Each structure stands twice: as C-alpha cells, then as structure tokens.
Amino acid sequence: MKKGPIMDLERFAGLAEAYGGDVGRWPIVEREAAALLMAEYPEATAPVLAAQSDLDWALDAWRAPAASPALQAAVLAAAPTERRVAPWRGWIWRTGLGAGLMAAGAAGVMAGVVASSAMAPVSAEFDVITAAVSASDALDAEVVGDV
Known part of the structure; x- marks a missing residue:
C-alpha cells in the first residue's frame, strides 16, 4: 500500500x-x-x-479602485508618440534583407558545388580502377582460353 x-x-x-x-x-x-x-x-x-x-x-x-479621468489623461499625454521613420531607411532595410538572403542562397549553392566536386575525383578514380580490372580480366580470359 x-x-x-x-x-x-x-x-x-x-x-x-x-x-x-x-x-x-x-x-x-x-x-x-x-x-x-x-x-x-x-x-x-x-x-x-x-x-x-x-x-x-x-x-x-x-477590487482595485478605478483610475480617475485626470490620471488617465496624464498617462496618455505622457505616452510616447509614434516615431516616423524616413522612407530611405525602410528602403535600406529591405535592400539589406534581400542582400542577406541572396548571400545565404549563394553560400548554399557554393556549398553544393564544393560537396559535389569533392565527390567527383572519387567516382573518377573508381571508374579508372573498374576499367583496369575489366582490362585485366579480359587478358586473363585470353590466357585461360589459350591453355
């Protein structure tokens, strides 16, 4: 229990x-x-x-007492106003964001190219070895055939 x-x-x-x-x-x-x-x-x-x-x-x-209308008005008057941003700043921001995305895409393409080119010599090496083995098998077959 x-x-x-x-x-x-x-x-x-x-x-x-x-x-x-x-x-x-x-x-x-x-x-x-x-x-x-x-x-x-x-x-x-x-x-x-x-x-x-x-x-x-x-x-x-x-219950909390309600704020007086004078207090509400004072708080709203002290609140920060909306800042106006210059139009060219928005353009720079959007351009910079686009450039950053393009750079990231280019880096991805380059990584793919580097990865695929790193694998190419290995496959070419195997092709050479395969061709050499095939040629030696053909020579062995001729030798066996002559005996």
Missing part, C-alpha cells in the same frame, strides 16, 4: 498561510496528506483554515 506524504500541524499551518483556507487551492501533492491530517485532528486544523478563509474572503472581495 502506497503512503502519501506525511504532514504535521506546522506544515499544515504553513501551507494554509501560503495557499489559503481552501485546501482545493493547495498543490495537488499536498491535498491528500492535508485531508488525512484534517480527519485525524479536526480540532487543530479547523481554526487554522477558518483564519485563512477570512483572509481569502477579504482578498477575493477587494
């Missing part, structure tokens, strides 16, 4: 302070141990949860 985490009253109080009086808001791994402790010591756990539930209720009921 698998046992869950063991919890003492001090740990229970710390979790209630951190997560509130509703055990459903606690981390899942702590809930089973809390339920076992609440069943075993209801007279010790109930006041802890009640105190934290009062605080939970007060925090859930609190």
